[in-house]
Amino acid sequence: MHAWSLRAHGPIIGAMVNASPYGPKADSGPPGFGPKLLGFCEELRREGVAVGTSEILDAFAALQHVPWTEQADFREALAATIAKSQDDRRAFELLFDRYFFRAAEAAAIEQGIAERPADDEVNQGAQPSGDLADRLDGDELSELIRDAMQQSDENALRDLARLAIAAFGREEGSGVVGVDVQRIRRSLGLSAGAQPPRADTGAERPAIDRDQLTGFERHLRRELERDLIERTETLPASRPLAELDRALPTSPTQDLAAVHRAVSQMKRRLATLGHEQRGVKKGRTVDVRRTMRASLETGGVPMNLRYKPKRPRRPEIYVLCDVSTSVTSASVFFLSVLHALHDSFRKLRSFVFIERISEVTDVFEHERDFAVVAQKISSEGGVADISGYTDYGRVWLEFLTEISEDLDPRSTVIVLGDARTNGREPHAEIFARISERAGRLFWLNPEPKLYWNYGDSVMSSYERYCDGTFECWTTRHLENFVNVVAGAAPAAE
Numbered sequence: 001m002h003a004w005s006l007r008a009h010g011p012i013i014g015a016m017v018n019a020s021p022y023g024p025k026a027d028s029g030p031p032g033f034g035p036k037l038l039g040f041c042e043e044l045r046r047e048g049v050a051v052g053t054s055e056i057l058d059a060f061a062a063l064q065h066v067p068w069t070e071q072a073d074f075r076e077a078l079a080a081t082i083a084k085s086q087d088d089r090r091a092f093e094l095l096f097d098r099y100f101f102r103a104a105e106a107a108a109i110e111q112g113i114a115e116r117p118a119d120d121e122v123n124q125g126a127q128p129s130g131d132l133a134d135r136l137d138g139d140e141l142s143e144l145i146r147d148a149m150q151q152s153d154e155n156a157l158r159d160l161a162r163l164a165i166a167a168f169g170r171e172e173g174s175g176v177v178g179v180d181v182q183r184i185r186r187s188l189g190l191s192a193g194a195q196p197p198r199a200d201t202g203a204e205r206p207a208i209d210r211d212q213l214t215g216f217e218r219h220l221r222r223e224l225e226r227d228l229i230e231r232t233e234t235l236p237a238s239r240p241l242a243e244l245d246r247a248l249p250t251s252p253t254q255d256l257a258a259v260h261r262a263v264s265q266m267k268r269r270l271a272t273l274g275h276e277q278r279g280v281k282k283g284r285t286v287d288v289r290r291t292m293r294a295s296l297e298t299g300g301v302p303m304n305l306r307y308k309p310k311r312p313r314r315p316e317i318y319v320l321c322d323v324s325t326s327v328t329s330a331s332v333f334f335l336s337v338l339h340a341l342h343d344s345f346r347k348l349r350s351f352v353f354i355e356r357i358s359e360v361t362d363v364f365e366h367e368r369d370f371a372v373v374a375q376k377i378s379s380e381g382g383v384a385d386i387s388g389y390t391d392y393g394r395v396w397l398e399f400l401t402e403i404s405e406d407l408d409p410r411s412t413v414i415v416l417g418d419a420r421t422n423g424r425e426p427h428a429e430i431f432a433r434i435s436e437r438a439g440r441l442f443w444l445n446p447e448p449k450l451y452w453n454y455g456d457s458v459m460s461s462y463e464r465y466c467d468g469t470f471e472c473w474t475t476r477h478l479e480n481f482v483n484v485v486a487g488a489a490p491a492a493e
Helices: 009-020 032-048 054-064 071-082 087-099 101-110 138-151 154-166 177-187 210-232 256-270 288-298 325-344 361-366 370-380 394-404 428-435 459-463 475-488
Strands: 315-321 348-353 356-357 411-416 440-445 468-471
Touching: 032 087, 032 101, 032 361, 054 071, 087 210, 087 394, 138 154, 138 210, 154 177, 154 210, 177 210, 177 361, 177 428, 177 468, 210 325, 256 325, 256 348, 256 356, 325 361, 325 411, 348 361, 348 394, 348 459, 356 428, 356 468, 361 370, 394 428, 394 468, 440 459
Parallel strands: 315 348, 315 411, 411 440, 440 468
Antiparallel strands: 348 356
């Protein structure tokens, strides 16, 4: 196997990436770093990111202290001065390489730069070549990826992901990111667990754990997404279920009435949330206005005190409902629960999600017919953009950005989903921040506990931050959840 430095072959890697079916070679743009940065900011503006003169000046000032050759520092310095929200950061991430590091590789290719392999003993007499595919077959690429995973070399994994896309994506690229990630992984013969012996020497290979494989898949996914954006020359708009050839069930469960009864019971139990008074914890609060008015009967002497009535403060509820393919069998039940919740609670905001969140509170407030609600969510809720596969980590980032200022100890967050991330970053630390801000957080999972944390389920990453996690795909399960909530809630006065 050839032993050589991937970083020394950046131009060759760039040539192969640009030969992939997902997109043409990035235009390097006008010469000079200043015009390149301005062009980058202009493209961000086209994608809806508000980049003004002050942000550009801040970026130039920050980059006086950060060399562009340090990719991680360079990226973070730009992101810190330009991206002001999670949506801005996503647009930034997807466009960054196209304007900087891929452009540098393209320039190197145009100048005919190519390097000789570093290991002269293995590759004696090899001539420089711009076509790396002639010198590297699938087995060698797979070995390099395994080595990079064992060494946790993120830079090498990123470059190898580009090589893998070029090597296995030329003819068979489907354009569906999630599908192509799994196809490329299988083509490389990569799987978690014990590995077969090496074909050339028979030597044992170290096992690959699930986290290592997930890390490489994350690089594949990121590069495929960037390639797709280069091909379409725009960031994809949010897409509803209807554009994924899917729709939510329009017929409610047979026990919809039972679901409403269980949710009504939950309303009574949750009504005690926030019942404790601010300030004085015990006793009653004197109502000064009513007391002074009553004192007119006794010549202005406040003989009879009047007290303010104790009114429990209404809880604020946020519900996030997974509507991805993996929960299709439970989606009609989840939709029934949302329908019942909106019947019982006034201070309720509901969201559906797959790859991103879409608030559907208005749909439930203006439509009461179950079939109409399902149709509107299917046709209007922007729950996906690129792959259409669930991305819980991104969901938490968008949710926290959108409602972070509204969450407080009176808030109850309820998640309806299976916690299957399709190998994407779960961002458990963001979920933990949501849990810290909210009063209580519950998770209703439509899978039996036996299936939690198997495959791409990361339920254990989130479970520790929940006040309760429950199996829930029937009315009986929902009633059990309500009973537990009742036990946790303070007693009504």
